[in-house]
Amino acid sequence: MAGFSTTLHRSGLDGMPETRSAMAVRALLEIRNLEVQFGTEDGIVRAVDGVTYTIEKEKTLGIVGESGCGKTVTALAIMGLVQSPPGKIANGEILYHRNGKTTDLAKLPPKGRAMRAIRGNEIAMIFQEPMTSLNPVFTIGFQIMEAIMLHQRLKKKEARTKAIEMLREVGIPLPEERVDEYPHQLSGGMRQRAMIAMALSCNPQLLIADEPTTALDVTIQAQVLELMNALRKEFKAAIQFITHDLGVIAGMADDVAVMYLGRIVEAAPVREIFHAPQHPYTQGLMHSIPSLTRSRERLVPIEGVVPDPSDAPPGCGFEPRCPKRMEICKTEMPPLKDVAPGHSAACWLYGGTT
């Protein structure tokens, strides 16, 4: 797996794979062989275990996976928010490209000046639960202004004007009044809009959205997703969209990476993932969800449960549950390997060597 780089962009013109230099121009964030570990009483948990992917400018990368697969920890590592101890970035690079310069975020001290200048400013994050991620004792206006004043060096009055403008941008009615309200005075959907306003207030290059609509009702989710789609065109930010909901991914992402037990098991453009999934886990996920659009048929669940990450199998993490497992899967970890242009999977079914 080490050193194996997978690009998630679609292949270039004429079906030719793009050269590395062309990719470097478009890449905004390259994560290479990232490993995040947590020390626990039961030993070391490899929450992220050698993850490699690229986010391109203005593109949306969807990261799908079930609870505990490491999708949120990967995002926290990018933001320099992995709590240490018990967590640490044990290995790998998080290369952030801007203005021709490359910074390895994994090497920056999380509380240092350089990281603080990027976090919340160039890379912003929207969290799942807007009630717990907004501070209940400050008005939403204050919390948006805080970020603006810190990163953009605007005066208080200008920052307030900007905060109101952002609230209007995300579709909060009567923003001049709402700006002075506290989080508890807003409904769930409105709170998530306020979070989005805060995240976008500094014009980030990359927006990380971690399950932004999971806590919302379906009609409110539709509102927020539509808003995010409109804003991503307007703000031209790249988005890393983390969710467990395949339906949301299908509507939002350009490219998709599927994670299982701390690793990316498959990565491809969104249509390929849904129409030609290659990894048995991805295929299993697709068969597990009841379809709204097709007539009903019996579900084919994935047998068993996700193994405890502190006691992960030595070979492929999915081997104990895999309907297509082979002898090699028990002992050898399959590398992420191209199975089609721009489409990679980590599975011994598609050959390859360690």
Next chain:
Amino acid sequence: MTTTPNDAVLLDVKGLTKHFPVRKGAFRRVKAAVKAVDGIDLFIREGETLGLVGESGCGKTTAGRSILRLVEPTKGTIVFRSRRIGGEKASEARDVDVVTASRSELKALRRDMQIIFQDPYSSLNPRMTVGAIVGEPLLVHRMARGEERRKRVEDVLAAVGLKPEHMKRYPHEFSGGQRQRIGIARALVLDPQLVVCDEPVSALDVSIQAQVLNLLEDLQREFGLTYLFIAHNLSVVKHISNRVAVMYLGKIVELASTERLFVEPKHPYTEALVSAVPVPEPDYSVDRIILEGDVPSPIAPPSGCPFHPRCRYAIDVCSSEVPVYRDLGHEHFVACHRADELSLQPIRDLATSSKADASA
């Protein structure tokens, strides 16, 4: 018994209402009421699954709990057609009104009406072993003791896919999916007729969710169970239900067979709800109806039709008169003034494939 529901109605609910008082001031006087359930009518046939969908706060959970009288209904009747009052299998079915049932009648009824809760983490006592949790209903109802009880618990654990050695373990030793199986075993140990499933899979990951859904279907076939399946996830409800009721602000706005509801929705809220579901197909295009605003407060629901402030088809009458909940034929119930004239958007793929499906 088979999964095909027969015509016998097991549960008939009429005008079910649950208002929670809102007390304010120094004297804790009742100042208002949260109209959590505001007069719903539904019936469930033996052996079928009735899905109850709606967004948070629509009253679906309160409706489910009122039906079991876990919360006291304010008004209405809940007629349960019991075949075995007091443990004895009766030759003729007898109607019992759950709302007016005496303490002892209610206890007997509870054998036949069980519930599976949403959260498998908070609904199991962490200090009891699995054997004690699943066996407790047998003690309460004096149905089995000692070795017989152990055997019965073992059988029901096997039915839900757990092993006899799990009896000695505690809930924290199990994963979410397994805990939900324990909750299902506890509900089934009394051999009930009706099981209210309150969001039984929404706390589970998708791969585990599919396992539990399949299990619920298998158990229904094996034990001839009738389900009231409460959930917010439309795909799940469509998958498991024979008929579906859609709730909004304490009222059922539409109720029909699953096929009819998704192919020929008659209520604008159903249409909007269905169109809002993200479909896991990148090329699926739908005219997504984005509802404006939030659900109004059930303390002061809008006048007339509760949905009219967000409805794109609303006309004058909708804000002044409450629409009558009526049968449009084929047991397609709807509460909308314009149900006869509107032609609403179905699920596209389903509408085209439904003909083939109906003939199958």
